Amino acid sequence: MFGAIFLGVFIINDFSIVTTFSGVATLFITLLSKGWILKTLGFAILVGSIMEILERSGAIASFVKYMTEKRSIVNSPRSALMISYIIGVVIFIESSITSLIAGAVGKPLCDREKVSRAKLAYVCDSTSAPISSLILFNGWGALLLGLIMTQVESGIIAGDSVSLLIHAVVFNFYSISALIVTFVVIWFGLYTKRMEASQVYKPSTAHISTSGASVWNMLLPILFLVFSVFGFLYLTGDGNILKGSGSSSIFYTTISTMVFMLLLYVVLQKMSFKHYLRASYIGGKKLFPIAMVLLFAFGIGEVTSDLKTGIYLASFASENISISLLAAVIFVLSGIIAFSTGTSWGTFSIMIPIAVPMAVALDGDVALVIGAVISGGVFGDHCSPISDTTIISSLASGCDVVEHVNTQLPYALLSALIALVFFILFSL
Structure with a gap:
């Protein structure tokens, strides 16, 4: 990843070695001066602390015992993964938190049922962004609505932007097919x-005791996580959840959860303060390399943005396109841009101002084209090894990033093929 950043900066600086070294240093200084990046990196490290505290407090072990022995809710590999799938679908407020909670709950259950972390990472990743892009009462909806409103206010398209966004979501074929394919894969073990x-x-049970442990020791921090996200989105959005800052909200949520767990476990004598601090340190240390991967991913995103990679790729689609293939081409192009830049939101920002005028010029279905942009952005982001959702899904499930990308790619491509067929059919 560093090599890719270096090469990109080398090109930007007209192949000057001296200027390139200076440019790389400036790039990382700039990245680390941005609040949202620091908060995202902090979130990644604090997730490790939360996971370690949950394990060392005995909360995870007691939760697994409750689910598998007392209630027999999870008694097979399929049921272990289905729990994470359901969580991924129900919690749609923020894709990172969705992956975190689905991974936190699913990981001990999957270990108990001898399900690989790669399968869990696939489920976490295939429900986070797809469901967030379908149920738009979140930051995704705010971003997309803002981009569409810009097109309406500039006179490029007419109509109500909210209605247009709702129609576009109906054509978000990749997210729909990804959710269906994931369910079928889990249910039939394909x-x-x-x-x-x-x-x-x-599963590791070293130095962990479940004596006197309750299932609520696991559930209360998870519930606190969920409701804290809503609260901080409300606060950072000045009373409007849709305008809240996702990076700030997940960072403040993880810090608040750490404090909540301190009160829950230490004050109630589930673990000593010394063990709490040690677990926090060990957990954060484990995920520090993941935070560095995220930092390099952000660096590549900045470099590709400076190189105008997205705009360059989009220029290929601006000439000689048949109306019957417009949505399909937009979908593929958006997927390529999202894959190469590692960001679906950046892809939306690049492609909607390009795709909407193209649809108007060719007298095409604007909602269908916007749906193609959303689908392509989610697809490329889903497959990209430098995507934050890919990395966070790997982080939450405890799976190696490269292994996660390699194992989920066939399913993502299958979902993309299904979506591509539907875009061609609806265009015709």
């Missing part, structure tokens, strides 16, 4: 050889 060969982790 795994590729590579997915089946992925490593199964043995």
Whole structure:
């Protein structure tokens, strides 16, 4: 990843070695001076602390015992993954929090049922962004609505922007197909050889006691996480959840959860303050490399933005396109841009101002084209190894990023193929 950043800066600086070294240093200084990036990196590290505290407090072990022995809710690999799938669908407020909670709940259950972390990472990733882009009572909806309103106010398209966004969501074929494919894969156990060969982790119970433990020791921090996100989105949005800052909200949520767990476990004597601090340190240390991967991913995103990669790719689609293939081409192009830049939101910002005028000029269905942009952005982001949602899904499930990308790619491509067929059919 560093090599890619260096090469990009090398091109930007007209192949000057001296200027390139200076440019790379300036790039990382700039990145680390941005509040939202620091908060995202802090979130990644604090997630590790939360996971470690949950494990060392005995909360995870007691939760697994409750789900598998007392209630027998989870008694098979399918049911272990289905719990995470349901959580991913129900919690749609923020894709990072969706992945975090689905991974936190699913990881011990999957370990108990000998389900590989790669399968869990696939489920976390395939429900987070797709569901967030379908149920738009979140930051995704605010961004897309703002981009569409810009097109309406500039006179490029006529009509109500909210109505247009609702119609566009109906054509978000990739997200719909990804959710359906994931459900079918879980229910029928349709795994590729590579997915089946992925490593199964043995649950660790060293130095963990469940005596006097309650299932609520696991559920209360999770519930606190969920409701805190809503609260901080409300606060950072000055009373409007849709305008709240996602990076600030998840950062403040993880800090608040750490304090809540301190009160829950230490004050109630589930663990000593010394063990709490040690667990926080060890957990954060484990996920520090993931935070660095995120930082490099943000760096690549900045470089590709400076190189105008998205606009350059989009220029290919601006000439000689048949109306019957417009939505399909927009979908593929958006997917390529999102894959190469690692951001679906950046892809939306690039492609909607390009795709909407093209649809108007060709007398095409504007809602269908916007749906193609959303689908392509989610698809490319889903497959990209430098995407924050890909990295966070790997982080939450405890799976290696490269293994996660390699094992989920066939399913993402299948969902994309289904979406592509629907875009061509609806265009015709």
